[in-house]
Amino acid sequence: MSTKTAIQKPSTAAVQLDASVIFKIANPTAGNGPVYGFTDTDADVLHISKAFAFPNSAQHENYDNFTKLKSNVRFTSDHAEAFKRAEDGVEFLGWYLTTKTAGRFLTTQLVDSLYHQTVKNSSTLLLVNNQFNTGNDLNLKAYRLNESFLKLYSNQEERFVTKNLQENKLNYDNLLVEVPVAVHSNSLASLSAARAPAHLATVAASANLVLNNKHESIGNAFDHLLDQIDDLNHDLNNFNYFQRNQTRETTKIKQWVKQQEAKGADTNWEKSGQFKLPYEPSRFENYVIGNSIRGTCADLYGECEAELLKASVVEKSL
Incomplete structure (x- = not known):
C-alpha cells in the first residue's frame, strides 16, 4: 500500500504584493506572520493583499517554531475565518519572516510547516525580509519548496538517504525556489512613502524601499x-x-x-x-x-x- 501524499505541482510564476503589504513587512519591527491573498490561475500569479504580524513576534526572533506555536496557529486560522465570513475572497497563502541573522532562517520545523501547508495549497510561499546586508534597500524575496523535495518528502516509503537525494538532484543550493516579486499600486506606495516616518523613506520605481535599519555585526x-x-x-x-x-x-x-x-x-x-x-x-x-x-x-x-x-x-x- 502506497504511503505517498498527492501534491499538486506548484505553478506560481510570480508574486504580486500590494503596497500596504510592503509597508507592513518593511518595518524593522515587523517580526513574523501570516500572509493572505488569492491566486490568478490564468496568469499563474499569486496576489498577496494582506499581512499580519504574530503577537510579540518582533521581540522574539524565533525561526524554530513560530509556524507551529498554538497561539500563532489560532491567530492564523482566526483571520482566515474572518475573511471567509466577510466573503473577502482571500485565503491563507503562507508566512513572511524578518531575519537579521545572515540567512539563518531555515530550520527543519519551518520546512515541515511549508510542506504541510503546500499539501493543502500548492501556492504556499515564504516571504523573507532579509535585513542583514540590505544597506538602504529592502531585500524581500519570495520562495516556495522545490518540487523534487516535495515529492521525496511526501513519500514515506522513501527516505532522505544519499541515493535518493542524488536521484532527485537535491543539494545544498536548491531546497527553496525563488519566485519573482512585483509590487501593485507602486505609485500609491511612493506617495505614501513621502509622508511616512523616517524608517520608511521612499519607494523607487523598482519597488525597493529605503530603510534606516541596523543589521548585526559581521563578527556576530x-x-x-x-x-x-x-x-x-x-x-x-x-x-x-x-x-x-x-x-x-x-x-x-x-x-x-x-x-x-x-x-x-x-x-x-x-x-x-x-x-x-x-x-x-x-x-x-x-x-x-x-x-x-x-x-x-x-x-x-x-x-x-x-x-x-x-x-x-x-x-x-x-
Whole structure:
C-alpha cells in the first residue's frame, strides 16, 4: 500500500504584493506572520493583499517554531475565518519572516510547516525580509519548496538517504525556489512613502524601499556561521559512524562468502541471518543545514564583497 501524499505541482510564476503589504513587512519591527491573498490561475500569479504580524513576534526572533506555536496557529486560522465570513475572497497563502541573522532562517520545523501547508495549497510561499546586508534597500524575496523535495518528502516509503537525494538532484543550493516579486499600486506606495516616518523613506520605481535599519555585526554573523558548521559536523559524525559500521559489516560478509565458496555451500548471506547491514541515517537535517549555510555565506559575501575588492586592489599594488 502506497504511503505517498498527492501534491499538486506548484505553478506560481510570480508574486504580486500590494503596497500596504510592503509597508507592513518593511518595518524593522515587523517580526513574523501570516500572509493572505488569492491566486490568478490564468496568469499563474499569486496576489498577496494582506499581512499580519504574530503577537510579540518582533521581540522574539524565533525561526524554530513560530509556524507551529498554538497561539500563532489560532491567530492564523482566526483571520482566515474572518475573511471567509466577510466573503473577502482571500485565503491563507503562507508566512513572511524578518531575519537579521545572515540567512539563518531555515530550520527543519519551518520546512515541515511549508510542506504541510503546500499539501493543502500548492501556492504556499515564504516571504523573507532579509535585513542583514540590505544597506538602504529592502531585500524581500519570495520562495516556495522545490518540487523534487516535495515529492521525496511526501513519500514515506522513501527516505532522505544519499541515493535518493542524488536521484532527485537535491543539494545544498536548491531546497527553496525563488519566485519573482512585483509590487501593485507602486505609485500609491511612493506617495505614501513621502509622508511616512523616517524608517520608511521612499519607494523607487523598482519597488525597493529605503530603510534606516541596523543589521548585526559581521563578527556576530560569523559566530552564527560557526554554529551552523558545528550543527553540520554533528550530523556528519552520525553519518560517518554509519559508514564505519557498514564497512565493518561488509568486510565480514565478504570474508564469510569466500569461506562458503570454498566449502561449496550457499553464499546467500541475507538468508543466513548472521549479518545485518546498518540503516543509513536520514540526511534531511544535513540537507536543510547545508542550504542554510549557503544562505549565510551568500549574505556574508554580499556584505564583505566591497571590502574584499579593496583588499585585493591594495594587495596587488604592494
